[in-house]
Amino acid sequence: MTTKQVIICVDDETTVLRSLRTELQEAIGDDYLIEIAEGGEEALELIAELVADGYEFPVIISDHLMPKMKGDELLKRVHLILPKTLKIMLTGQADLEAIGNAIKDAKLYRYIAKPWQTDDLCLTVKEAVNSYSQDKKLAQQNAQLQEMNQSLAHMNIQLQEMNQTLAKFNREQSMLIDQLHQKESRLLKAEQKYRQIFENALEGIFQITPDGRFLSANQATAQLYGYESPEELMTTITDINHQLYVDPHHRVEFLTLMQQYGAVSEFESQVYRKDGSIIWINENARAVFDFNSSLLYYQGFVEDITERKKAEVDRLQFTKELFQLNQAFSRFVPRQFLQCLNKQSIADVQLGDQVHQEMSVLFADIRDFTTLAETMTPQNIFKLINAYLSRMEPAIIENQGFIDKYMGDGIMALFSGDADDALKAGISMLHRLTEYNQHRAQSNYTPLRIGIGINTGPLMLGTVGGEHRMDSTVISDSVNLASRLESLTKEYGVSLLITHHTFARLNHPGEYSIRFIEQVKVKGKSKAVAVFEAFDGDEPTIRQGKLATLKVFESGLWLYYKRSFSEAAKMFEAVLTMNPYDTVAQIYLQRCQFQKTKVLPLSPSIPNQEQRF
The missing domain is CATH 3.40.50.2300 (Response regulator)
Structure with a gap:
């Protein structure tokens, strides 16, 4: 605040x-x-x-x-x-x-x-x-820097503690390795007892030679591969590399891993059963050595994970379909809208979800679209609107905004980040419109003109509707003011207007070509709203003319509000001499002339708005 x-x-x-x-x-x-x-x-x-x-x-x-x-x-x-x-x-x-x-x-x-x-x-x-x-x-920056230094010192302390923990872990790991060697030496002595367990285990247990032959297998292993007995399995499968594994890459990788590391964990692969059917298995195995550290065999456990793999495929397919569904929904409910509501997907959105935050609101509309549409067929109207909107949308998306709704030829967009994002999007829209008009001119089509209004302020973003149909929306005076500002562009004959709320929140206002127009008192509000024109998107000649006459124009405004109307008129006449296309200067010149004759002219007004002065 x-x-x-x-x-x-x-x-x-x-x-x-x-x-x-x-x-x-x-x-x-x-x-x-x-x-x-x-x-x-x-x-x-x-x-x-x-x-x-x-x-x-x-x-x-x-x-x-x-x-x-x-x-x-x-x-x-x-x-x-x-x-x-x-x-x-x-x-x-x-x-x-x-x-x-x-x-x-x-x-x-x-x-x-x-x-x-x-x-x-x-x-x-x-x-x-x-x-x-x-x-x-x-x-404030120094305070933040001090906090960062304190955090860095704290991280250094944590790093030292981690190094100490790692050293302790290495010592413990070394001790565990020593204990493992001791246990392996006792393994042979316990082989008889192990054999009893081996024969009666419900999970598949096997031993294979380093070159891939079965040394032993229990009944569970034989049944897993579709054989009547372990003997039949070991007699039939004499080379697991070529007779068992379906994927040659996995077939080689299993034995290679055993040779390189002496163990594998959670090794998954497809294998053939006796009847030629294919199943998925999961293996855990390790190398067994004698007292002289010579490799005896590989011993491991195997389980059938076919059902689990099938479930994984089904889950991946469902996830893919859900992603595609979310992608389709995102064309109607923007991803940024869900993020503002802190929702993961459209399925999480409930009627009445809402959030209060400050955002920049952009309204854009094609000038005289109704008149233009009267000369076109419905098919051509839709073709024109889609061609226009498809060129405007990237300007909004690329500047971290999202489109809340289309209103025929109108656009309402929201920006939750810096106010600069909204202004850059508006300028980009005007540049893209210039390119589009060049394309239309080649086909002898009438060029399009648009008006853009931007305001920044608090608003409520959420969902409204009923049990069977709901929609996303934003509600606040900030939204209404942005819409009215877009309407005001027609009266001034300019393309892009912003309020002082947006101007005050620009991180780098000096990077833009902006000039003050006037203060507007909206009906029902006690405070006036300052209106600024951003003319970076104007045609180069008009933009250069406004830049060249900026100081003279501002001097004219100063004199006008000082009620020195004769002197102000001279300034605006000077502006129009250098830039005859400056519609705002023309308006102020007319006001000065009316004031000199004691007749008060009507100024451009926002709908439902009181006259200014």
Whole structure:
């Protein structure tokens, strides 16, 4: 959860405080709360109250000459409470001694003289806020590094303990080998007793020579291979290499393993029975030596595992069919949807399963599709939609997203990772659409245009429906806002819009071509939503035009919201001179012209949304 952050302004003049609050609010937006205090004592009381409520204080701005408590004394006391907060002294009457005290005792970040320059003040505050955020992030990374070092030290200790355990195991293993040799020497003495057990055992027991002839076999072994007696088995099978094992590779491998290692464990193979039928067997065998360590024979146990093998084949076939079924279901219920619900397969999903998490929602829609479809047959409409969707889907999948649903020509996609994934997917969709339009142009087809809206926020993901039919869905205001944002692209004449929620969660916003459009107040919501255009997917000429005019465009927006409509109009006219295809600049120019004639124009609006301004 994001910590609430506040910037405090302290001055004994109410007019100065209001001016500070207004300029800072316009400069840094709604991400920070701007609080004011008309003196040092009031500021300290405010800080104590907000600290108790869990707020952080990136920056405090204070006048110097104030009644009861001067600015350098206030900043010194604030430093004792909030050492990481950056302090700015904003005054026209501070002497060098006061500034020196503030720098020494309060770690003053910067001194700005009155009257101040708005750009200088706003830039200083932005730099201070960014410096505070970077220091905070660095502290967190250092803490993580310290934890990793501690974990590494703990792992080294565990490794030492494992080495000690391994040494102990080696000593014990050596002792066991010695004991085994001793037991083998006593084995011959117990042979008579063993023979009684050998003859009456219910499992197959055998002895074979190193070249593959039966020396002995009990009745269970003979019956396993389909012979009446052990004698018949040993007389008939004179070379197991050629008369017993079905697979030549396994036939050779069994004796080779015995020769190389003196033992085999759980050796499985197919063998022939007397009647020519084939069964599966499992063998465990080891070499037997005399007192001079000369090889006498191989002795082992054998069991029929045909039924088990058949069950394994059936299980593998069932697993394959289940996998194919899951693959088929995944085309209707995305694998990522199951992962979000912590389900292994579609069979585990129950009606009412749900999970609450933050995700990015992407809506995309073909512009004027209804008009286009009126000129086409139903077959061609389906062919067009499938050709379009098949090109858009990889852009979403390759950027760690999944498609929640298709709505005719519309797409709703979800991204549970970084907000960058959703934005990259939208840009990729526009690039792929450009390639598709080139292909359509070769066939003299009308090019397609789409609008994309992206929003990031909390939502509920789960299943809805009834006993015989259910569907996956997502529910939240975040989803509705993304859909409305896609509709707004038509009004602005742009291809891709994102909210400030998505913009704030981008890991590397500087990697994209993004510009602020305006703030939108959605009906029923108290806070406005900032809307940004991402134009990396525009045609190269239009994108270069927007990049070249970005600063002029932003200056026009600043003047417009300062209500300097004549100056703002000049800026937007300059933008359109260099980039006549900038539809947003055209809209703002029209608004400026209407404002100058005291007539308020209607601005592009989201459905069910109040007018902005």
